[in-house]
Amino acid sequence: MTALLSCRGLDAGYVGGRPVVRNFALELQAGEVTALLGPNGAGKTTVLLTLSGLLPRLAGEVELGGTALGSGSARRAARAGVVLVPDDRSLFTGLTVRENLGLCRRRGGVTVDDIVEFFPPLGKRLGVTAGNLSGGEQQMLAIGRALMLQPKVLLIDELSMGLAPVVVEDLLPVVRRVATDTGAAVVLVEQHVRLALEIADKAVVLVHGEAVLDTDAAALRADPAILENAYMGELQKA
């Protein structure tokens, strides 16, 4: 089975600085959810920014469906099907929910109704400006906006930022459904590790810019000690 997205030898970081992430490799399959885990400052967000073209690559190749993906153009990446949901969500807060979604509408593509099907609470809020939504609704809108672009690869950064665990528990299964129903490969950066592992197929653990673990999520669910050794070391040490 060939990978939908494959990335090899990726160095990522800010231009002019040291690479934050070194020699990173990743293979994503259609319809699978990959949890990208690691302590604060490990470089997870940097990886997502680089894959989505918001940061230029410092080194390495990324292929999407067998064709090379250009570096450093977020717009081209988005059009090619690699879509990021940023950790700050970057919603257009002065625009209504319908306008936010409508901007990303493609001819003959996903409709607003399709998005409401994934996130029913948005259905009643279509005329409300994004800034007046609750945190959970904003996150739904951010993911919904990304889905309007019919992503092949959906990158979600810190889905739970500022959300109550109950809200996160409701949202994550939808992410699972998105992957299964649309066939998108989803990469999830998430600090609620156990919640993320519940819905993930695979997990990659990043520590200090290097991937220290790349395995099936089921294995980590079965034996939490593996993960704790890889990443929660500091908490254990204390």
Place this chain on the structure above:
Amino acid sequence: MQHIGFLLLGLGNGAVFAALALALVVTFRSSGVVNFATGAIALYAAYLYAFLRKGELLIPIPGLPKTIDVGGNLDIVPAMLVSMVAAAIFGMLLYVVVFRPLRRHSPVAKAVASIGVMLIIQALLAARVGTQAMNTPAILPKDFWNVADLRIPVDRVWFAVIICLVGVLLTVWFRFTRFGTATRAAAESEKGALVSGLSPERIALVNWAVSSGVAALSGILIAPIVPLIPSSYTLFIVPALAAALVGNFTALGPAIAAALIIGMLQSEIQFLQGQVDWLPQFGLIQLVPLAVILVYLVLRGRPLPSRGAIIQQSLGRAPRPRGLLVPVVCSAVIAVIGLLVTGGGIRAAVITSIIMAVIAISTVVVTGYAGQVSLVQLPLAGVGAFTLNRLAETVGIPFPWAPLLSAIAATAIGVIVGLPALRIRGLPVAVVTLALAVAVESFWFRNTDLNGGINGAPVGPPSLFGLDLGAGAGDAYPRISFGVLCLIVLLVVGIGVALLRRSRLGGAMLAVRANERSAAAAGVDVARTKIIAFAIGAFIAGIGGALLAYLQTIASPDSFTAIGGLSLFATVYIAGATSLAGGVVAGVIAPAGVLYALLDQAFSLGSWYEVIAGAGLVLTVIKNPEGIVGPMHDMVDRIRARFAPPGAAPPAHEPDEPAATRPERVKPEIGEELLRIDGVGVRYGAVVAVDDVSFSVREGEIVGLIGPNGAGKTTLIDAIAGFTPATGRVEFLGSDLAGRAPHRRIRFGLGRTFQGIELYEDLTVEENVAVGREAARHGGTHTADDRDGSLLDRLFDVLRLTPVRGRQVRELSQGRRQLVSVARALAGQPKVVLLDEPAGGLDSTESAWLGERLRAVRDAGVTVVMIDHDMGLVMDVCDRIVVLDLGRVIADGTPAQVRADPAVAKAYLGSTGASSDSASAVTG
């Protein structure tokens, strides 16, 4: 009734201001450029139109024929269409060539580029068509409607109606079309637009075309009403900027309304000037935009909306002058040689350069050091010059007292200029200073009651102890002795400003420029520092103006215009507004300076010099958006580094002393309660960031504040230190802190650091920490006496910073930077210090080392509250830990208690099934 007639007459100008304000808003929203060239674009379109009606196509490009015959006069509609389309294409060209390359740069760099474009257009048209007024046939019906006694000018009403319609159309376009929605979206979040597959650059391009077209329309429609002269149209930008500011550079409706009101008030004032004897005959009209801005600022002032850009850039670094002797001697020798070997016009240019350098240095102080964009420095110099005329000629005050007093007069005006800057920051300050510049110029320099009328404002030669220091006359002009006088003034000003840069006050200015929040956190009185910067800048400018008056033997309005001020600011910015060297270079390349004189002699440039200067400005800004002196400093640094003795740079971490030799620590007893947080809450709109948090901190404790991302930890610290409005009660040393400004809380003994560290990159370690001492200096009883400066020594010793005291912080490792940040907070001798992620960016060895240092800090008598994500560090050094989740305290206890608490584990790791009550109550 007559009043209403005149008010309606003002609709004509008001409509132009409104259209230009529309164009300004559209341009700013889509590309973040405050386009000073908007009025010049309208001017260009008006000329195009006027020539087309005469059957000629105006070609502004030098080298080509001035006009091409288009075969017969064009009618109104085709001529208008051609002109507007040409302007729209010109606008797109401007975006692609000038502003797109600058899209990642600071708003000031973009504004400077637009000033350059404005100067080019104005100079180009002046060179091509001359400064003679040009008449254009009427477009709108010229008759009057007579209603009762009232004569209503039909063309003005039509004009206003057309512009209002354009405003409505634009509003509809932005609200209901897909492209309009995309424009609003990209203005709000560039990152959001990019991840949504939109192209902010294409959006900006179309908006530039639209805004230039609107500007062109207004230029064409006003041409039959206001005679076509290059300078008058360019200055339409000032009331338009005022109106756009009322719309906060985002809303079209308020901007149009404000513009029409400005136009009508101006017309009414013009009428009143003819009716009421005691009204001044000059400058009142130009005061209207200023008055509108000030009223608006008093009612509600807020910074321009940031455009959610991905990269924000500063003004560039302000290097600390190292040795004074070498640059002083070198520049003195060069200048003296320059004075000796030249004569006549060239020597006058050398002296002009010296004087312009003085005025440029005033911009270095205000803009380069304190970060306030002031476009009024040249008119302030004019205040010095015109006051000198009065003091020396009318009152008879001798040299050197007359120029000094004149500079003090300029200082007084400078302080007034600075007052609005207390409420606003960034480019609105520039708009206010420009409005003031225009007002000062027309109210004072152009006022025949104040400027000496037909005789002008002569200024006699200065003399000291019977020695004539004047510029001389006839063949002797200009005399070397006067040049030497100017040079001495420049050197004194330069040395003074260098000392200022090294002083505490200079540190405070750079702190304000870098970040008003962190400056306040260091105990700096931000308002006072800004005003002092404006005062010092105005004083220096006033001195420069007096010298210029001596050189010209007259205070001449043309030397101190608002447009000249714009151009001088742009020159200083390009030369490098952040350093003394930049000021001197600005003097050399300033109009009428040495460079100009030499180029003019070689190529007889004449009126083309301004075009070339404008083009040079735009090119330099694109190549070096932070000025040309910056790269020079980098080069000097590299050369110094090459010649520095090997091994001069100390290692990032010197090994800590072995544990055995450490003195036995005596852990201080936990004392009484110092800080009590009682029911504190912070809301941002619908989001509750901090919800009813209570805990207290006792003397000698290290308290950890932990929680997952977004738990509200930093917001809570902001609330405690007064950086965000909060409900509830914060009690410190027994008194309620409600209503105290951040710098007052800091001075009261409550220090803090920031998550992003927020050091002043250009300052040395010692200077950074010294800024923090502001707090202790103004502090109350909590500060110990520190006359011998031993506090800093002890501080550097405790934090192991002694070996790097003299280095610039940008050269330091992340770990050291964190310590400098802590040291700065401690320098204010706080009783309690709030540390926000002191171990951010450190690896585990470094953070363990930091933990040691924090204990040492506590042992030295400072109580510590720290946020950190490094569990190892927090569990290790803290006596007590408060855990926040979703804005609420979910645990409070010793590290062992917290570690064992299941609620904490859940907050960090999340769990399935069980839901927490406290959590679900907060969001929803």
